[in-house]
Amino acid sequence: MYHTKSVTELSAMLQAGEVSSVELTRYFLDRIKNSDEKLNSFITVCEEQALAQAKECDERLKAGNAPALTGVPVAHKDIFCTDGVKTSCASKMLDNFISPYDATVVTNMRAAGVVMLGKTNMDEFAMGSSNETSYYGAVKNPWNLKAVPGGSSGGSAAAVAARLAPAATGTDTGGSIRQPAAFCGITGIKPTYGRVSRFGMIAFASSLDQAGPMGQSASDCALLLNAMAGFDEKDSTSIEKAVPDYSADLDKPLDGLRIGLPKEYFAHAEGGMNAEVEAIIKTALDQYKAMGAELVEIELPNSALSVPVYYVVAPAECSTNLSRFDGVRYGYRCEDPKDLNDLYTRSRGEAFGEEVQRRIMVGTYALSSGYYDAYYLKAQQLRQLISDDFKNAYEKVDVIMAPATPETAFNIGEKSDDPISMYLSDIYTIAVNLAGIPAMSIPVGFSDGMPVGMQIIGNHFEEARLLNVAHKYQQQTDWHTTLPEEFK
Amino acid sequence: MSSAASNEWGQWEVVIGLEIHAQLATRSKIFSGASTAYGAEPNTQTSVVDIALPGVLPVLNKEAVHMAVKFGMAIKAEVADRSVFDRKNYFYPDLPKGYQISQFDLPIVGPGTIDIELESGETKTIGVTRAHLEEDAGKSLHEDYAGMTGIDLNRAGTPLLEIVSEPDMRSAKEAVAYMKKIHTLVQYIGICDGNMQEGSFRCDANVSVRPKGQEEYGTRAELKNINSFRFVERAINIEVERQIDLIEDGGEVVQETRLYDSVKNETRSMRSKEEANDYRYFPDPDLLPVVITEEYRQQVRAELPELPEQKQKRFMEELGLSAYDAGVITASLALSSYFDTVAEKTGDAKLSANWITGELSARLNREEIDIADAAVDAGAFALLLSRIKDNTISGKIAKDVLDAMWKGEGSADEVIESKGLKQITDTGAIEAFVDEVIANNPSQFEELKGGKDKMMGFFVGQVMKMSKGKANPAQVNELIRQKMK
Numbered sequence: 022m023y024h025t026k027s028v029t030e031l032s033a034m035l036q037a038g039e040v041s042s043v044e045l046t047r048y049f050l051d052r053i054k055n056s057d058e059k060l061n062s063f064i065t066v067c068e069e070q071a072l073a074q075a076k077e078c079d080e081r082l083k084a085g086n087a088p089a090l091t092g093v094p095v096a097h098k099d100i101f102c103t104d105g106v107k108t109s110c111a112s113k114m115l116d117n118f119i120s121p122y123d124a125t126v127v128t129n130m131r132a133a134g135v136v137m138l139g140k141t142n143m144d145e146f147a148m149g150s151s152n153e154t155s156y157y158g159a160v161k162n163p164w165n166l167k168a169v170p171g172g173s174s175g176g177s178a179a180a181v182a183a184r185l186a187p188a189a190t191g192t193d194t195g196g197s198i199r200q201p202a203a204f205c206g207i208t209g210i211k212p213t214y215g216r217v218s219r220f221g222m223i224a225f226a227s228s229l230d231q232a233g234p235m236g237q238s239a240s241d242c243a244l245l246l247n248a249m250a251g252f253d254e255k256d257s258t259s260i261e262k263a264v265p266d267y268s269a270d271l272d273k274p275l276d277g278l279r280i281g282l283p284k285e286y287f288a289h290a291e292g293g294m295n296a297e298v299e300a301i302i303k304t305a306l307d308q309y310k311a312m313g314a315e316l317v318e319i320e321l322p323n324s325a326l327s328v329p330v331y332y333v334v335a336p337a338e339c340s341t342n343l344s345r346f347d348g349v350r351y352g353y354r355c356e357d358p359k360d361l362n363d364l365y366t367r368s369r370g371e372a373f374g375e376e377v378q379r380r381i382m383v384g385t386y387a388l389s390s391g392y393y394d395a396y397y398l399k400a401q402q403l404r405q406l407i408s409d410d411f412k413n414a415y416e417k418v419d420v421i422m423a424p425a426t427p428e429t430a431f432n433i434g435e436k437s438d439d440p441i442s443m444y445l446s447d448i449y450t451i452a453v454n455l456a457g458i459p460a461m462s463i464p465v466g467f468s469d470g471m472p473v474g475m476q477i478i479g480n481h482f483e484e485a486r487l488l489n490v491a492h493k494y495q496q497q498t499d500w501h502t503t504l505p506e507e508f509k
Numbered sequence: 510m511s512s513a514a515s516n517e518w519g520q521w522e523v524v525i526g527l528e529i530h531a532q533l534a535t536r537s538k539i540f541s542g543a544s545t546a547y548g549a550e551p552n553t554q555t556s557v558v559d560i561a562l563p564g565v566l567p568v569l570n571k572e573a574v575h576m577a578v579k580f581g582m583a584i585k586a587e588v589a590d591r592s593v594f595d596r597k598n599y600f601y602p603d604l605p606k607g608y609q610i611s612q613f614d615l616p617i618v619g620p621g622t623i624d625i626e627l628e629s630g631e632t633k634t635i636g637v638t639r640a641h642l643e644e645d646a647g648k649s650l651h652e653d654y655a656g657m658t659g660i661d662l663n664r665a666g667t668p669l670l671e672i673v674s675e676p677d678m679r680s681a682k683e684a685v686a687y688m689k690k691i692h693t694l695v696q697y698i699g700i701c702d703g704n705m706q707e708g709s710f711r712c713d714a715n716v717s718v719r720p721k722g723q724e725e726y727g728t729r730a731e732l733k734n735i736n737s738f739r740f741v742e743r744a745i746n747i748e749v750e751r752q753i754d755l756i757e758d759g760g761e762v763v764q765e766t767r768l769y770d771s772v773k774n775e776t777r778s779m780r781s782k783e784e785a786n787d788y789r790y791f792p793d794p795d796l797l798p799v800v801i802t803e804e805y806r807q808q809v810r811a812e813l814p815e816l817p818e819q820k821q822k823r824f825m826e827e828l829g830l831s832a833y834d835a836g837v838i839t840a841s842l843a844l845s846s847y848f849d850t851v852a853e854k855t856g857d858a859k860l861s862a863n864w865i866t867g868e869l870s871a872r873l874n875r876e877e878i879d880i881a882d883a884a885v886d887a888g889a890f891a892l893l894l895s896r897i898k899d900n901t902i903s904g905k906i907a908k909d910v911l912d913a914m915w916k917g918e919g920s921a922d923e924v925i926e927s928k929g930l931k932q933i934t935d936t937g938a939i940e941a942f943v944d945e946v947i948a949n950n951p952s953q954f955e956e957l958k959g960g961k962d963k964m965m966g967f968f969v970g971q972v973m974k975m976s977k978g979k980a981n982p983a984q985v986n987e988l989i990r991q992k993m994k
Contacts, residue, residue: 219568223564340789365600
């Protein structure tokens with residue numbers, strides 16, 4: 022059946038005329054219809070538009086010269102603005118917002134030929150690590166419906182893991198692609214900051230946000246990243262650098278690959294890595310060794326600062342990024358405001374969830390006169406130190422490997438009353454965003470039936486290398502093709 | 510308040526600093542491609558960026574940077590190698606993002622200076638602390654919607670250069686002189702249209718007073734958004750008066766923002782320091798620092814047009830204009846362009862300068878209008894002066910012709926023709942007038958011949974009167990002298 026096929030395979034079938042895009046699109050729309058009640062991974066399903074797009078794709082395919090992804094259905098995280106389609110960011114604030122324009126990621130992927138199945142659920146405004154902060158309710162993990170899928174791109178991760186969509190887009194500010202990819206047993210890559218345009222992607226923390234693909238495998242992610250990446254004149258922070266063909270070097274042998282293992286992340290691991298998770302990761306590392314790689318212990322001495330630095334920088338930026346949601350021009354507006362102040366406080370108070378409000382308050386405090394130097398400025402200085410740690414490490418190694426999360430997916434409700442312990446679930450992913458470097462998560466085994474993810478972290482613009490390193494492993498293993506029982 | 514500045518306020522010294530907002534004359538907005546044209550239907554010149562839809566990002570308009578650098582070069586200021594855009598956070602319905610993108614710590618233009626001429630004729634140097642780029646907000650329309658406020662975001666994102674002075678001015682007149690100087694300069698270098706009615710050029714004035722001789726400044730009040738030279742002068746003077754009265758009555762000036770009401774001619778409090786926003790400035794992560802290279806600076810410097818002071822000097826040296834005439838003419842780009850046209854067409858710079866600083870300026874002042882709104886354009890004005898030069902009319906008649914032209918009665922030639930004002934240069938005809946006047950005033954003529962030179966004026970005047978002003982005065986003089994022999 023089509024849902025067991027990778028994007029690479031589906032694309033070949035479409036090009037060969039073995040299946041039509043309409044057929045494929047209908048197949049996945051049906052799968053969503055039949056199974057998403059269990060997962061709640063979609064906020065909006067675009068049946069009509071998807072079928073219309075699929076029809077167009079079939080015509081393009083027939084005409085020949087259609088780009089590689091033509092006709093492949095994918096889902097977009099509901100953080101990307103989509104013309105004519107509700108773009109909610111999983112918030113009550115934008116429950117009524119129909120975007121009048123497409124995000125560059127959406128435009129690029131459309132140009133590459135993909136069909137949009139719908140918009141996936143997420144943590145509200147991407148703030149969360151469990152997908153429990155969504156206005157549209159929690160998303161469930163396809164491997165255990167009582168467990169969280171991770172967040173913030175939890176809907177995308179769950180949808181791909183259950184194969185309700187062959188692939189999806191996500192965004193990653195502190196681990197929001199990698200952590201849910203790890204929890205759901207899929208492959209996801211957060212590219213270098215500036216590699217993928219942020220235009221049309223609703224901002225959480227502008228200096229950290231980066232979009233990337235979430236798929237079944239590294240080779241699928243390579244295909245998708247080919248379509249997503251590139252300079253965009255509408256995003257001043259996107260980088261004017263040629264995009265390589267990420268699929269080209271997937272099969273390069275790993276002989277002599279130097280893999281750095283941060284000692285801070287292992288042994289006496291910060292964040293208390295679960296012993297079984299650690300054992301599974303060690304097994305994966307041994308496999309790399311067997312493929313000719315060399316394991317080198319490295320130091321990231323400032324890694325302990327990542328979480329506190331992140332929880333100053335990200336809330337500070339989000340506190341002003343979310344100021345535009347004021348009930349004046351679009352989005353939620355409270356009933357019968359008494360005056361301007363009432364309009365602001367009630368519209369925002371009624372429409373933003375608890376976690377969003379918490380971060381706005383923390384960030385507002387951190388930027389306040391008299392506190393700015395002690396918090397925001399200090400955090401930016403420490404951020405440089407964290408960045409320098411990686412720079413030093415890459416003088417000795419080619420890639421760094423680390424756990425993606427300290428443990429496998431926790432249960433829904435388990436951490437929702439304890440923000441600090443929730444924040445710590447991103448302890449291994451956050452430093453990467455602060456440094457702006459690329460990293461991915463790949464499935465490397467199961468612990469108690471739940472997927473374990475391993476992170477592969479690269480130097481700036483080393484996405485091709487990461488995908489190659491991941492792909493070689495996936496050629497020898499089948500963790501990434503294993504499906505949850507209920508969604509086989 | 511017309512007494513000389515030094516004694517204007519008795520024992521008090523006034524300290525003024527200005528923050529001028531010059532709207533940059535770019536075609537599109539500072540961070541979006543939407544048009545900046547004035548006067549469109551509300552919210553028709555707004556892109557997704559200007560209305561701050563979710564997900565949009567600002568992209569810096571290079572032309573705005575170019576214009577800011579041009580200004581920096583024109584005031585010989587330091588133009589920063591690296592300047593940074595910051596977010597200034599506050600909530601207001603016409604501020605779509607909930608923050609204004611501005612420059613805080615690292616502005617694009619650093620310290621420079623502007624020279625102003627005082628009424629005494631002396632020159633005073635005013636420090637320009639900095640000039641930075643920022644975006645304008647939209648407009649809130651309170652009148653048209655009962656119980657509601659309309660928001661027009663056409664202006665949101667319009668590029669502004671905020672030019673901040675040192676507190677170097679000591680009277681409202683100095684402040685006006687400084688503001689006019691900047692007003693002229695930004696128009697000369699083509700970065701602002703200077704249109705004050707449309708708000709393209711406006712200022713905030715920081716005003717304080719202190720006892721003469723005291724080192725430290727008094728507490729200042731900030732007067733917001735003043736958009737005419739006249740209002741600047743009046744607002745400052747009324748505020749100074751308020752502060753002095755307050756202190757002399759035993760009160761204290763509080764630091765606050767005040768609004769000038771031009772109808773009531775008073776300032777009133779908008780918000781005090783305690784109520785002031787904490788703007789939570791921080792570098793905008795959506796924009797990269799602006800990097801200016803030495804090469805770019807050189808290139809912009811080379812592009813600078815002739816500046817007012819250079820032009821004044823040239824007019825004095827090359828055209829032989831007086832310092833006063835050259836100063837008046839070059840103090841406004843529009844006036845100096847007017848002059849350029851008139852002088853070129855008449856081939857007589859001095860005559861053109863006299864008439865422009867005299868008759869033309871008098872009429873503009875009387876009607877309180879700008880040269881751009883003058884009823885007689887430069888070409889028509891030049892023709893009038895040409896008719897003086899070719900002796901078709903006298904200078905005196907020319908003033909009457911100008912009045913008629915000003916009222917729209919036609920060109921100089923049409924007015925001269927229709928009113929029969931052509932000068933009489935026929936010696937025979939003039940001699941007939943002269944003879945008649947002498948015949949009618951024999952005793953006075955004897956006095957003239959007897960050496961009473963004052964009588965000359967009487968006789969010329971009588972002849973001019975008889976000829977209805979049309980006799981050529983030089984010829985009249987000459988003929989009377991001949992008759993005296």
